[in-house]
Amino acid sequence: MxxxxxxxxxxxxxxxxxxxxxxxxxxxxxxxxxxxxxxxxxxxxxxxxxxxxxxxxxxxxxxxxxxxxxxxxxxxxxxxFHWLREDFSKFYTAIYFNELMDNVIQEGQRSPECFQFLLDAFEALKDTTQLETLRRLFEIRIMALSGFGPRLNQCVACPRVPEGNILGFSFRMGGIVCEKCLRKTRVELNIRAGTLNYVKKLINMDIRHCQRLKIPKSMEKEIENVTHRLVSYNLGRELRSYPFIKQMAAL
Ligand SMILES: [Zn+2]
Structure with missing residues (x-):
């Protein structure tokens, strides 16, 4: 004992x-x-x-x-973290972060980096008004921390660095597909180069500075399609807490 x-x-x-x-x-x-x-x-x-x-x-x-x-x-x-209990949107976002962490961390697997990241995420929720951005950052980073980070600088089907305005994104292959390979490769998503730049920023940014990143409204859905679907693709299902967040956002 x-x-x-x-x-x-x-x-x-x-x-x-x-x-x-x-x-x-x-x-x-x-x-x-x-x-x-x-x-x-x-x-x-x-x-x-x-x-x-x-x-x-x-x-x-x-x-x-x-x-x-x-x-x-x-x-x-x-x-x-009393502020999480005083605001429904923040509370459900934190519950979502918790559920996501619970699903990617294996029992008995030590991960001080993920632990600190979850604490930082709860802290970041305190003052933020950009909940949507925070969720996207959490999703892409937690995927990267648990080994499912997508390749964003180079095509996953060839060694090329894509230059076009419209690229492909493959969840199955784990990253972006260049304009040439796009002609012969099936992808789940098309993504604008401008949107991809925001995803790249999210993957590297300190979550406590998330407030500084202003994502254009027109790109929000496209970014969610990458980061959130990356989560559900790799977990093989939708998380239970996510529909609550969507309902909150729609109110
Ligand atoms: Zn390619």
Whole structure:
């Protein structure tokens, strides 16, 4: 039996019984883990509000190293990101980020870079008015961080650097297709060179400076077609929280 101490973001919780909760945590030190939290559903739970999804907490848990479910012993809130709970659009965006992270991170896989990125994303949500841009940046970056980053500077079917105004984008081949190859290659999407430049900016930009990037309205849909479809293509399905975001945006 080992006792572990870690910093963690609460990805989601599942009710195990009338009193107990299963908590899925993304820890900085040990990657994604599952912990059973005894009596966490009781009104006077010793875990307090620490086990709410999106909370950044410190935890102590125990179990065997390769065990599937650990036992949560103690938790303290480090940051609750209260601004996420005061604005529905921001809240659902954060839930979407959480769900996306939950899907790309394997259990027990350490990824301090992804951990920091998720924290930065919650921070970035605080002051932003550009939620759409933030979501696009999160999508493309999380794909890049988990090894699904598309090739954007060179054609995926030949070594050429495309120069045309209209290019192809292939999810299957993982990047852009030049104007020549486009004549003989089936692609899922056409993309304007100007739009591609914004996607390139998004993939490299610090999420905390996202506010500085002003994406023209006319390009928003095209960028979503690249970054969001890249996510659903690689995960093989649509995420549950995404339709809520679309509904919010339509209001
Ligand atoms: Zn080509």
């Amino acid at each position: 080992g006792l572990f101490s870690a910093k963690a973001i609460v990805l989601r919780t599942i009710n195990l019984s009338e009193t107990d909760k299963l908590v899925i945590l993304f820890t900085e030190q040990y990657g994604k883990i599952k912990c059973a939290a005894k009596a966490a559903r009781k009104v006077k739970s010793r875990f307090g509000a620490a086990l709410e999804p999106l909370s950044f907490i410190s935890v102590i848990y125990f179990g065997k190293e390769k065990q599937e479910i650990f036992r949560l012993n103690h938790s303290d809130v480090i940051r609750s």
